[in-house]
Amino acid sequence: MPQVAETQFSLHDKSWSLKRFPFRKHETLRAWDAADELLLQEVAGSIKQNETVLILNDGFGALATVLADHNVHWINDSFISEQACRQNVQENHGVEATLNCHNSLSWPDITFDWVLIKLPKSHAQLEDQLYRLKSCLHSESKIVASAMTKNLHRQTIKLFEKLIGESHTSLAKKKARLLFAKAEHLTPAASPYPKHYSLSEYQLDVFNHAAVFSQQKLDIGTAFLLEHFPEKEDCETIIDLGCGNGLLGLRAAQLYPEAKLEFYDESHSAIASAQLNAEKNQLSNERLRFVHGDCLEQATPNSADLILNNPPFHQQHSISSHIAKQMFRQSWKTLRKGGELWVVANRHLGYHKDLQALFGNQKVAHSNSKFVILKARKNR
Ligand SMILES: C[S@@+](CC[C@H](N)C(=O)[O-])C[C@H]1O[C@@H](n2cnc3c(N)ncnc32)[C@H](O)[C@@H]1O
Missing domain, CATH: 3.40.50.150 (Vaccinia Virus protein VP39)
Structure with a gap:
């Protein structure tokens, strides 16, 4: 111990x-x-x-x-x-x-x-x-x-x-x-951030503030989930949990034009980048909500149909799975009956065990040599 x-x-x-x-x-x-x-x-x-x-x-x-x-x-x-x-x-x-x-x-x-x-x-x-x-x-x-x-x-x-x-x-x-x-170079100079790249395959322009996750290019885990994006009927509310620059949620906003979208992150730069990306890609409107806070503490229980999550595997400089586990527990509370949590993660992290214990079910939706996309359904 x-x-x-x-x-x-x-x-x-x-x-x-x-x-x-x-x-x-x-x-x-x-x-x-x-x-x-x-x-x-x-x-x-x-x-x-x-x-x-x-x-x-x-x-x-x-x-x-x-x-x-x-x-x-x-x-x-x-x-x-x-x-x-x-x-x-x-x-x-x-x-x-x-x-x-x-x-x-x-x-x-x-x-x-x-x-x-x-x-x-x-x-x-x-x-x-x-x-x-x-x-x-x-x-x-x-x-x-x-x-x-x-x-x-x-x-x-x-x-x-x-x-x-x-x-x-x-x-x-x-x-x-x-x-x-x-203190020698005191003449003010503008920061070069946020910086920008284009994802033409998804018609998305991506702007990233300096402190956001995967600030220079698309993360390969995120890319894998974008390629195998969930198709779910009757989605009224979709959550991008740990949204970073908001790409998963913005893709959902494109594919589910009727759904409400909620973006959650504890990083101020992440929320600001996601908001900026919604504006720059003309997706910003009253069906999008941005929340700066700890996991889903501020979400309404039994409210979401789909939660998209590429969880962090460290807190500051230490590797740890406790935030991912907190995200899974709070996802269960926040989903309505029939709602699904989709998680993309490195295969070796073994999150299928945590999802099985919490939801009583989980399935591998897609996998490759490095990543796995797991989906778990709230049945009660
Ligand atoms: C692996 S990144 C994924 C970012 C984005 N979804 C993507 O796929 O590019 C994990 C995100 O979780 C956020 N995060 C870490 N701890 C959190 C917490 N306690 N509550 C909410 N978000 C958190 C990080 O700031 C980071 O943006």
Whole structure:
């Protein structure tokens, strides 16, 4: 049995309770990593009381919780991260604690004395953030980024040097490393995102904000489900669960012109990309609804006839099937009797067992050497 993760984070004789979100009783992963620890050891004692701090990509709010006594602004693309951060700040500092949260596409219009960046996995997301960061800097701003060594590459340093200024890295500690950048290139420049490609076979123009899943090209799992798209009679409501740029839902909008379409994702960039794609492809109208939140928490029970799902197999940097399983459980609740959940996934993930246990049935609708499309029907 794997060990339950510790929840007390300590630094300079103080300690804070930090939990991941959604909270799980026997959680085996901590809500912070060695890169958070190294960053906080470097900066926590140096930030003066009146200085302003911008925090980017703080996974579960460890940085915001430890630095909550300062004037902190916090930017993240993820609904889950924001929930975790709010919960951890409140638990440690009480309900009155203020947290200035912004989403990844609308940044505050002020400059900061300190900018603390947990490096995102995606190079595109970092590029977009560094373009936006320029207008939040003054010449004395201190910029410190941190990451596990495996996620801090030569091209990361080059990107900082190109967009922000001279940069260098620290020695590694517990496999984490810091990057320090000088605020030199302060002339504002527009981010090159969202970027665009065409899917002529489906008459769809696809626009992707930087942080969206499979931002550069069509994902091969998504492509497989588009090729073998469900044909179901009497579809009044169709859901694209974990919609990313919304391609599955938009294809459904083309093929089921009478149906209502609902798009759900926890990534702000995903929802914004899906909305943009609906507009750009003239599919945007009152039968489409976009929901930014955790899985199907905000969906109406017994309301959907068809749910399309290409589930995530990781949360932030850790591989995990718990979100996929949460999506399957909530799909069962959200489908009406006779409704179907269609899941495309890597064969080796073995989701047929979870669907069988939940729905009492499942079928392989299509498969190839890498992927499987599973369908499960709600019979009661
Ligand atoms: C594998 S991608 C699929 C994206 C899109 N459907 C496609 O096929 O290109 C999984 C999506 O699930 C979203 N996601 C992850 N966790 C989620 C959660 N708890 N609630 C809703 N969406 C989530 C991710 O942001 C991502 O867009």
